[in-house]
Amino acid sequence: MNWEQLLSLKRQGDTNKRLRKEQDETRLGFEVDYDRIIFSSAFRSLQDKTQVIPLSKTSFVHTRLTHSLEVSVVGRSLGRVVGKKVLEKHPHLSTIHGYQFNDFGAIVAAAALSHDIGNPPFGHSGEKAIGEYFATGKGKKYKEFLTPKQYQDLIDFEGNANGFKILTESRQGIEGGLRLSYATLGAFMKYPKQSLPKKPTSHIAHKKFGYFQNESAFFKEVAEEVGLLPQQIGNEITYSRHPLTFLVEAADDICYTIIDFEDGINLGLIQEEYALEYLIKLVKDTINTSKYNSLTTTADRLSYLRALAINTLIQEAATTFIENEEEILSGNFDIALIDKSKYQAQINDIIKISVAKIYQSTEVVEKEIAGYEILATLLDRYCTATTNYNNQEASNYDKLILKAEGNNFDYTNDDVYTRLISISNYVASLTDGNALLKFQKIRGLQV
Numbered sequence: 001m002n003w004e005q006l007l008s009l010k011r012q013g014d015t016n017k018r019l020r021k022e023q024d025e026t027r028l029g030f031e032v033d034y035d036r037i038i039f040s041s042a043f044r045s046l047q048d049k050t051q052v053i054p055l056s057k058t059s060f061v062h063t064r065l066t067h068s069l070e071v072s073v074v075g076r077s078l079g080r081v082v083g084k085k086v087l088e089k090h091p092h093l094s095t096i097h098g099y100q101f102n103d104f105g106a107i108v109a110a111a112a113l114s115h116d117i118g119n120p121p122f123g124h125s126g127e128k129a130i131g132e133y134f135a136t137g138k139g140k141k142y143k144e145f146l147t148p149k150q151y152q153d154l155i156d157f158e159g160n161a162n163g164f165k166i167l168t169e170s171r172q173g174i175e176g177g178l179r180l181s182y183a184t185l186g187a188f189m190k191y192p193k194q195s196l197p198k199k200p201t202s203h204i205a206h207k208k209f210g211y212f213q214n215e216s217a218f219f220k221e222v223a224e225e226v227g228l229l230p231q232q233i234g235n236e237i238t239y240s241r242h243p244l245t246f247l248v249e250a251a252d253d254i255c256y257t258i259i260d261f262e263d264g265i266n267l268g269l270i271q272e273e274y275a276l277e278y279l280i281k282l283v284k285d286t287i288n289t290s291k292y293n294s295l296t297t298t299a300d301r302l303s304y305l306r307a308l309a310i311n312t313l314i315q316e317a318a319t320t321f322i323e324n325e326e327e328i329l330s331g332n333f334d335i336a337l338i339d340k341s342k343y344q345a346q347i348n349d350i351i352k353i354s355v356a357k358i359y360q361s362t363e364v365v366e367k368e369i370a371g372y373e374i375l376a377t378l379l380d381r382y383c384t385a386t387t388n389y390n391n392q393e394a395s396n397y398d399k400l401i402l403k404a405e406g407n408n409f410d411y412t413n414d415d416v417y418t419r420l421i422s423i424s425n426y427v428a429s430l431t432d433g434n435a436l437l438k439f440q441k442i443r444g445l446q447v
Contacts, residue, residue: 001227001228001229001240001242001243001329001330001331002227002329003086003090003093003099004093004097005225005226005227006183006186006226006227006242006243006244007020007093007099007103007104007107007183008181008182008183008186008225008226009023009029009030009181009182009183010181010182010225011029011176011179011180011181011182012168012175012176012177012179012218013175013176013179018181019097019098020097020098020099020103021097021098022098023098028103028106029181030103030106030107030110030181030183030184031106031110032181033106033107033110033178033180033181033184034072034106034109034110034113036178036179036180037110037113037114037117037167037178037180038113040117040178042117042166042429043065043068043113043114043117044065045429045430045431046063046064046065046068046116046117047063047064047065047066047431048063048431048432048433048434049063049064049065049116049119049121049123049431049432050063050064050121050122050123050367050432051063051064051066051067051123051260052123052124052256052260052263052358052359052364053260053263053264053267053358053361053363053364054123054363054364054367060266061263061266061267062259062260062263064116064119067116067255067256067259068112068113068114068115068116068117069113070255070259071112071113071115071248071251071252071255072109072110072112072113072251073109074112074251074254074255074310074314075105075108075109075111075112075113075247075248075251076105076106076108076109076112077105077314078105078108078247078250078251078314078317078318078321079104079105079106079107079108079109079244079247080101080102080104080105081314081315081318082104082247082318082321082322083100083101083102083103083104083105084101085318085322086101086104086322086325087099087100087101089322089325104244107181107183107184107187107244108187108244108247108248108251110180110184110187111184111185111187111188111244111245111248112248112251112252114163114167114188115163115188115190115248115252116159116163117163117166117167118159118160118161118162118163118164118165118166118428119159119162119163119428120157120159120162120375120427120428120430121371121374121375121428121430121431121432121434121435122367122368122370122371122372122374122375122432122435123364123367123368123371124359124368125368125371125372126159126371126375126428127157127158127159128372129371129372129375129376130154130157130375130379130424130427130428131154131155131156131157132155132372132376133375133376133379133380134151134154134155134157134420135154135155137376137379137380138376138380138383138384139154139379139380139383139420142154142383142416142420145416145417146416146417146420147213147417148196149194149195149196149213150213150417150421152195152196152198153195153209153212153213153417153421154420154421154424156195156198156208156209157424157428158191158195158208158209158210159428160189160190160191160208160209160210161195161209161210161211161212161215162212162425162428163188164185164188164189164210164211164212164215164219165211165212165215165425166425166429167180167185167188168180168185168215168218169215182222182225182226183226183242183244185222186222186223186226186228186242186244186245187242187244187245187247187248188245188248189210189211189219189222189223189241189242189245190205190208190210190241190245190248190249191205191206191207191208191209191210192205192210192219192223192228192238192239192240192241192242193205193206193209193210193236193238193239194209194210194211194213194216194236194238195209195212195213196236197233197234197236200233200234200236200238201233201334202334203334204241204249204334204335204336205238205239205240205241205334206238212421213417213421214417214418214421223239226242228240228241228242229330229331231331240331241328241331243321243325243328243329246321246328246333246336246337247317247318247321247337249336249337250313250317250321250336250337250338253336253337253338254310254313254314254317254338255310257313257338257347257350257351257354258279258306258309258310258313258350259306260354260358261275261278261279261350261353261354261358262302262306263358264353264354264357264358265298265302266302269357269358269361270353270354270357270358272298275353276301276302276305278346278349278350278353279302279305279306279309279350280292280305281346281349282305282309282312282343282346282347282350283305283308283309283312285312286308286311286312287305287308291304292304292305312343313338313341313343316341316342316343317337317338317341320337320340320341321337370436371432371435373439374435374436374439375427375435377439377442377443378427378430378435378438378439378442379423379424379427381401381442382401382405382409382411382423382426382427383419383420383423384398385397385398385399385401385402385411386402386409386411386419386423387419389402389411389412390411390412390414390419401442405426408426409422409423409425409426410422411423
């Protein structure tokens with residue numbers, strides 16, 4: 001892979017090449033990407049989607065929106081640090097093509113801002129709830145009407161693939177979705193493969209999948225435009241990751257490791273003294289002991305350690321990227337940047353505590369249980385009504401369900417997969433509150 005191609009400013013529908021040296025420096029194309037994402041309705045809806053811990057009435061906790069904003073800030077810093085080093089190593093990118101180190105930061109920031117935009121409501125269980133409806137629930141009956149890849153899209157419903165769909169899907173009057181630059185889309189594509197084969201290798205890019213079957217043509221267009229390397233696995237083609245995807249992933253890893261832990265402390269799920277001790281171990285090489293000891297409140301101590309920990313991990317991830325740049329560009333770097341951290345033991349300790357005290361807490365588990373029931377009910381009502389409509393067997397109840405939803409999903413399409421994936425995409429787009437409200441209305445609990 002080469003950086004000039006990877007940093008493509010092309011947008012869907014472009015007929016002429018966009019050159020970096022001809023860009024308006026006051027409104028750079030990569031910065032336009034950020035603006036389009038942040039003003040989109042899909043991004044705004046993240047304010048009512050659980051990150052990990054359900055919204056608390058006693059203390060601030062992160063939603064998908066605040067988490068995404070913080071990941072974007074960390075990603076911007078990572079991109080700038082790496083961009084400066086890349087331009088020093090490849091000066092022609094600057095002298096001939098006009099790229100600047102801030103371009104790298106802008107691409108990573110935009111991709112990081114949108115990294116959770118396709119995630120369903122109710123936290124990490126949302127994807128599983130949708131998948132299990134089709135794998136083991138009432139939706140299993142649709143398997144016989146689908147190809148293996150189409151069925152896999154549904155039973156392993158993936159927020160990253162849904163995010164790619166949201167960012168790129170054409171709608172009436174809106175061609176190309178948000179029309180982001182291909183560089184930003186490339187950096188967004190964490191898993192540049194389809195749902196099958198499932199985990200064909202141990203490469204980090206093969207852990208999940210990145211696009212649904214009906215987005216495959218445009219996915220291939222983006223991959224080829226930015227120069228991702230194709231790889232033959234059996235009868236299928238996968239692609240290498242865009243190098244900047246490693247920075248998007250690192251920003252997410254850094255934030256959820258540190259900030260989920262901080263939420264747990266603030267809510268009293270993790271004992272303060274015990275937790276601060278683990279954070280101190282992470283920043284032991286850079287902590288100013290006298291400054292830390294002068295801080296008198298938990299909030300101030302947490303804020304200081306959080307900032308120090310995030311900065312420490314940013315600098316280390318950037319260094320790891322530069323040290324492995326050639327391997328990354330060749331597509332052979334196969335693990336997350338944070339997995340090469342010298343603080344891996346401390347990071348693992350923090351994550352272990354977060355799993356036990358936060359992710360498996362009663363509050364989180366109860367939210368996930370409710371999410372399963374709510375999403376399964378919505379999926380079943382919509383899929384059943386849609387199927388009956390297309391079989392010309394719709395009851396009055398089915399017609400009311402479809403009338404209430406209007407054009408929210410494609411229930412008239414002749415293709416079964418298109419209908420089912422459209423319903424799944426719609427359910428995934430709902431906020432926690434909207435999903436609950438629709439569930440209550442369907443169950444007759446609210447009118």
